[in-house]
Amino acid sequence: MQLDVADAPVGGKADWLTVRLRQAIGDGRLAVGGRLPPTRVLAAELGVSRGVVAEAYRRLTEDGHVEGRRRGGTVVVAAPAVPLPAEPAQPRPPAGLFANTPTPDVFEALRAAPARVDFTPGQPDLAAFPRAAWLQAERTVLAGLSAGHLGYGDPRGTPQLRQAVADWLARNRGIRVAPDEVLIVAGTAQALTLLHPVLRADGVDSVAVEDPGSLGTRQHLVNGDLATPPVPVDDDGIRVDALRATGARAVLLTPAHQFPMGVVASGERRRELLHWAAGDGGLIVEDDYDAEHRYDRPPVPALRALLADRVCYLGSVSKLLAPALRIGWVVPPPRYRDALVNGKRFTDLGNAVLPQLVLARLMASGDLERHLRMLRGRHRRRRDAMTQALAAHLPGAVAHGAAAGLHLTVTYPQDVPDTDLAAAALALGVKCQPLSWHRQLPGRPGLVLGYAATPPGAIAEGVAALGEALRALS
Amino acid sequence: MQLDVADAPVGGKADWLTVRLRQAIGDGRLAVGGRLPPTRVLAAELGVSRGVVAEAYRRLTEDGHVEGRRRGGTVVVAAPAVPLPAEPAQPRPPAGLFANTPTPDVFEALRAAPARVDFTPGQPDLAAFPRAAWLQAERTVLAGLSAGHLGYGDPRGTPQLRQAVADWLARNRGIRVAPDEVLIVAGTAQALTLLHPVLRADGVDSVAVEDPGSLGTRQHLVNGDLATPPVPVDDDGIRVDALRATGARAVLLTPAHQFPMGVVASGERRRELLHWAAGDGGLIVEDDYDAEHRYDRPPVPALRALLADRVCYLGSVSKLLAPALRIGWVVPPPRYRDALVNGKRFTDLGNAVLPQLVLARLMASGDLERHLRMLRGRHRRRRDAMTQALAAHLPGAVAHGAAAGLHLTVTYPQDVPDTDLAAAALALGVKCQPLSWHRQLPGRPGLVLGYAATPPGAIAEGVAALGEALRALS
Numbered sequence: 001m002q003l004d005v006a007d008a009p010v011g012g013k014a015d016w017l018t019v020r021l022r023q024a025i026g027d028g029r030l031a032v033g034g035r036l037p038p039t040r041v042l043a044a045e046l047g048v049s050r051g052v053v054a055e056a057y058r059r060l061t062e063d064g065h066v067e068g069r070r071r072g073g074t075v076v077v078a079a080p081a082v083p084l085p086a087e088p089a090q091p092r093p094p095a096g097l098f099a100n101t102p103t104p105d106v107f108e109a110l111r112a113a114p115a116r117v118d119f120t121p122g123q124p125d126l127a128a129f130p131r132a133a134w135l136q137a138e139r140t141v142l143a144g145l146s147a148g149h150l151g152y153g154d155p156r157g158t159p160q161l162r163q164a165v166a167d168w169l170a171r172n173r174g175i176r177v178a179p180d181e182v183l184i185v186a187g188t189a190q191a192l193t194l195l196h197p198v199l200r201a202d203g204v205d206s207v208a209v210e211d212p213g214s215l216g217t218r219q220h221l222v223n224g225d226l227a228t229p230p231v232p233v234d235d236d237g238i239r240v241d242a243l244r245a246t247g248a249r250a251v252l253l254t255p256a257h258q259f260p261m262g263v264v265a266s267g268e269r270r271r272e273l274l275h276w277a278a279g280d281g282g283l284i285v286e287d288d289y290d291a292e293h294r295y296d297r298p299p300v301p302a303l304r305a306l307l308a309d310r311v312c313y314l315g316s317v318s319k320l321l322a323p324a325l326r327i328g329w330v331v332p333p334p335r336y337r338d339a340l341v342n343g344k345r346f347t348d349l350g351n352a353v354l355p356q357l358v359l360a361r362l363m364a365s366g367d368l369e370r371h372l373r374m375l376r377g378r379h380r381r382r383r384d385a386m387t388q389a390l391a392a393h394l395p396g397a398v399a400h401g402a403a404a405g406l407h408l409t410v411t412y413p414q415d416v417p418d419t420d421l422a423a424a425a426l427a428l429g430v431k432c433q434p435l436s437w438h439r440q441l442p443g444r445p446g447l448v449l450g451y452a453a454t455p456p457g458a459i460a461e462g463v464a465a466l467g468e469a470l471r472a473l474s
Numbered sequence: 475m476q477l478d479v480a481d482a483p484v485g486g487k488a489d490w491l492t493v494r495l496r497q498a499i500g501d502g503r504l505a506v507g508g509r510l511p512p513t514r515v516l517a518a519e520l521g522v523s524r525g526v527v528a529e530a531y532r533r534l535t536e537d538g539h540v541e542g543r544r545r546g547g548t549v550v551v552a553a554p555a556v557p558l559p560a561e562p563a564q565p566r567p568p569a570g571l572f573a574n575t576p577t578p579d580v581f582e583a584l585r586a587a588p589a590r591v592d593f594t595p596g597q598p599d600l601a602a603f604p605r606a607a608w609l610q611a612e613r614t615v616l617a618g619l620s621a622g623h624l625g626y627g628d629p630r631g632t633p634q635l636r637q638a639v640a641d642w643l644a645r646n647r648g649i650r651v652a653p654d655e656v657l658i659v660a661g662t663a664q665a666l667t668l669l670h671p672v673l674r675a676d677g678v679d680s681v682a683v684e685d686p687g688s689l690g691t692r693q694h695l696v697n698g699d700l701a702t703p704p705v706p707v708d709d710d711g712i713r714v715d716a717l718r719a720t721g722a723r724a725v726l727l728t729p730a731h732q733f734p735m736g737v738v739a740s741g742e743r744r745r746e747l748l749h750w751a752a753g754d755g756g757l758i759v760e761d762d763y764d765a766e767h768r769y770d771r772p773p774v775p776a777l778r779a780l781l782a783d784r785v786c787y788l789g790s791v792s793k794l795l796a797p798a799l800r801i802g803w804v805v806p807p808p809r810y811r812d813a814l815v816n817g818k819r820f821t822d823l824g825n826a827v828l829p830q831l832v833l834a835r836l837m838a839s840g841d842l843e844r845h846l847r848m849l850r851g852r853h854r855r856r857r858d859a860m861t862q863a864l865a866a867h868l869p870g871a872v873a874h875g876a877a878a879g880l881h882l883t884v885t886y887p888q889d890v891p892d893t894d895l896a897a898a899a900l901a902l903g904v905k906c907q908p909l910s911w912h913r914q915l916p917g918r919p920g921l922v923l924g925y926a927a928t929p930p931g932a933i934a935e936g937v938a939a940l941g942e943a944l945r946a947l948s
Contacts, residue, residue, distance in 0.1 A: 014772075015772065018772065022648065022775070026650065059772055060741075061741040062738075062740065062741040062744075062774060063648075063741060063744070063774060063775050063780075064741050064744030064745050064748060064777075064780055065780070067741075067745065077745060078745070078748060078780045078781070079780070104816065104819060104820070105816075105819070107626065108628070108629070108819075111625075111626065122626075123625050123626075126621035126622075126624040126625055127621045129621070129624050131616045131617075131619070134616065135609075135612065135613055135616055138609065138612060139609055142605045142608065142609055143605075145605070147600035147601045147603070147927070148600075149798060150600040150603050150796035150797070150798045151585075151597050151600060151796070151797050151798060151927075152581065152585065152596075152597075152792075152797045152798070153797075153798055154582070155582070174496065174537075176500065186660070186821075186822035186823075186826070187822055187823060189819075189820060189821070189822055189823045190821060190822040192820075193820055193821050193822070220820055223820050224820075264536075266536065267535040267536040267537060267538050267541075270536075270537070270538035271538050271541065271551060271552070274538060274552060298489065298492070298533060300536065300537065301496070301537050303538075306537075306538055306539070306552045306553070307552070322624035322625070323624070323625050323626045323627075323823075324623060324624045324625060324626070324627055324826065324827035324828065325826055325827075325828070326822055326823065326824070326825065326826040326827075327826070342578065342579075345578060345579070345582075345663075346578070346663065346666075346667055346694055346697050346698075347660075347663070347664060347667050347821065348660035348661055348663055348664040348667070348800055348822075349660075349661060349663045349797075349800065350800070351800065352660070352798060352799055352800040352801070352826060352829060353798035353799075353800075354798065354799070354829070355826060355828070355829065453621070453625075
């Protein structure tokens with residue numbers, strides 16, 4: 001051991017020696033089972049008082065690193081843990097990505113795969129994130145904050161954000177609720193996590209899902225020990241007769257813009273659904289993931305606006321601002337409220353406060369609605385670019401659900417498995433999701449293509465590559 | 475219905491009429507079961523074209539609000555949900571607060587109770603939160619952010635924060651780990667939530683806890699279907715013989731500064747614990763909640779530094795910066811890592827990204843350590859003020875654990891139940907927690923008194939009131 005007491009700060013020799021000895025034990029220079037020099041010897045060697053060495057040994061004894069054994073001297077008994085070697089980041093090879101049944105980490109693997117053009121659905125134009133407005137609002141929030149705001153908060157969310165969300169839902173989604181009925185959560189994933197035990201406690205052991213319907217949502221329900229019987233979706237929305245036939249007491253729906261097919265539930269279907277919920281005691285989990293984004297049609301109010309007792313409404317800022325914010329909201333049926341709040345309390349004691357207050361300001365000031373209008377223009381141009389490119393490069397293909405949202409789904413007449421097509425596209429540098437990921441029942445192959453986060457030029461280039469890949473496989 | 479088409483924006487008559495009719499249905503002016511006027515009639519009344527009215531009726535039909543019934547006309551079939559009356563905020567009456575067995579919402583009830591002086595433990599001096607440094611770091615982060623950072627992220631946390639935490643743990647807690655071994659979570663509450671199912675899957679159905687030991691932690695474990703056999707704490711820390719006698723395969727510990735008694739586990743006890751963990755295959759959950767705050771003694775390294783395979787380490791910024799940030803970290807035993815990451819993925823897809831990047835900057839720049847040094851000085855003065863006031867106003871009382879942390883625990887010789895004393899103190903405007911809340915086994919009454927968030931003058935005033943309350947009850 002190379003120890004030079006000249007390195008020790010004034011008045012801190014015992015500290016210094018303790019740290020050095022601990023390091024030496026940690027990296028094996030002083031092995032477990034070995035003996036430390038007697039205090040007298042080490043003190044003389046270092047040119048320090050014996051008390052300094054004794055103090056260092058005392059602290060190491062207190063740490064549990066060494067043990068005094070009378071005549072056996074002071075022996076090293078436990079080493080600090082040595083770090084394991086870091087695992088190298090291993091993006092899954094593109095081939096495996098689409099070859100196997102997708103596991104819960106498949107979305108991270110897809111994200112990690114390199115590509116020139118990214119058509120992964122579910123993201124707004126993140127380059128347009130209102131950084132200046134966010135920072136400005138945060139400055140105002142920090143300036144006006146009391147110390148109490150920085151402590152443990154209300155597990156339901158801050159009153160400011162619950163009010164802002166209640167107002168937002170009234171203006172944009174036709175839902176009129178008191179702020180106390182709104183629960184702020186860390187996105188829709190957390191809403192589902194909180195909902196699982198509440199549903200199971202209510203005797204619900206299976207939640208019917210749309211087919212095609214979101215793979216991520218289905219994985220989530222399965223992880224929560226809930227069965228997910230599939231219910232076909234047609235051009236009017238989910239087939240309520242088939243829903244009834246499953247016997248499931250709950251269904252997870254995306255009625256404003258069905259994922260991934262983009263269908264808007266028709267008035268007739270909505271009435272049938274409400275009859276099912278009210279008459280048969282069914283519960284509707286309404287995932288309103290991208291309803292604020294619409295281009296060629298008037299807004300459709302949320303189902304929650306029609307039947308408060310039987311609809312659990314889920315919304316989030318992931319498609320309005322950015323998924324990275326991890327802020328969402330639940331408007332549950334009143335009978336589920338307390339159990340959900342209790343779950344939120346144990347899960348994380350409530351969302352972080354600063355971002356809630358910043359978002360509340362952006363919602364209340366109208367900044368968020370201005371941002372949304374701006375996004376709508378950008379997204380519409382990108383949607384148009386994709387529709388045109390599809391017509392040019394995938395003749396015979398049909399685009400579904402392009403009147404709203406952040407993605408469209410394209411089906412094609414060729415008999416090419418969509419996982420093969422997605423893999424071939426990725427090899428050409430274009431990332432997208434195969435429609436079959438989102439199916440439990442057999443059906444036409446297709447691709448789910450997010451356009452909102454990609455500029456028109458890259459969209460044209462990416463769709464051309466999809467056309468190329470499809471021709472090569474046909 | 476008072477409808478004046480002059481209110482309608484140019485080119486938006488159908489929109490306007492739809493909204494007005496929806497409102498009228500919502501507030502009952504158009505009752506469910508009632509019939510809308512024929513389009514011809516309403517069009518004439520309003521002075522608009524029949525197409526405008528037909529379009530409005532079509533949209534209401536699509537919404538599911540009305541239904542066309544041929545000769546029966548257009549009938550209202552479903553009303554938008556009317557908001558429930560907001561529940562008035564009801565802080566629980568102080569008497570009830572301490573009279574009953576505390577429920578999981580007891581901490582919120584205590585927070586809501588009004589008081590002049592707040593000795594609730596567990597909060598640093600929040601008035602000292604480094605607002606300017608936080609905002610400055612956020613500005614830098616926002617300026618340098620790529621769009622990709624705003625999308626869905628790594629459920630384990632951003633690489634930047636995991637690196638900063640790994641460095642922090644090496645510098646401050648003697649733990650040397652690779653960033654890949656660190657999992658960022660939304661505070662210790664979430665760490666426990668993620669741990670419960672992993673423990674149960676590992677065959678652990680009970681987690682021994684210190685006695686006295688944190689009520690909140692115990693409630694959390696019970697909520698996770700885990701038994702919490704109590705193990706007495708003496709002046710050297712938890713009694714390992716009693717731990718062994720419980721037969722529990724896991725224990726939750728606060729070895730650096732036992733909550734609430736403030737004991738530092740002795741070297742001998744630490745060695746016994748490590749023998750128990752290594753020899754009997756026990757798991758130690760190490761809650762390192764306030765270890766960075768110490769005044770009269772050198773730092774004690776974490777147990778995780780000594781036995782990586784058997785210790786699951788939990789830390790957070792709640793006591794370093796502010797609970798409202800909801801950021802913490804877990805350094806699990808390697809065999810639990812994948813299951814915890816999977817749990818975090820489903821729970822919320824990972825912590826929000828912006829605050830992680832801001833915190834990583836504050837940690838890497840040394841700002842957080844500077845803040846901590848400043849806090850240490852402030853807290854020490856407050857600790858001294860409380861110790862002096864206790865000597866003056868509660869003669870015969872003993873203060874425990876004042877060498878470190880953000881609180882001390884005081885026991886007193888009188889035979890006054892501490893819940894009665896806490897209730898009497900609250901009636902005098904002073905908030906604190908009775909020691910018996912944190913006990914499962916019988917023991918001396920006492921109070922747990924946080925001093926870090928209260929200026930010295932208020933501390934003196936508050937402790938004087940405690941003395942007054944105790945005299946009145948004795």
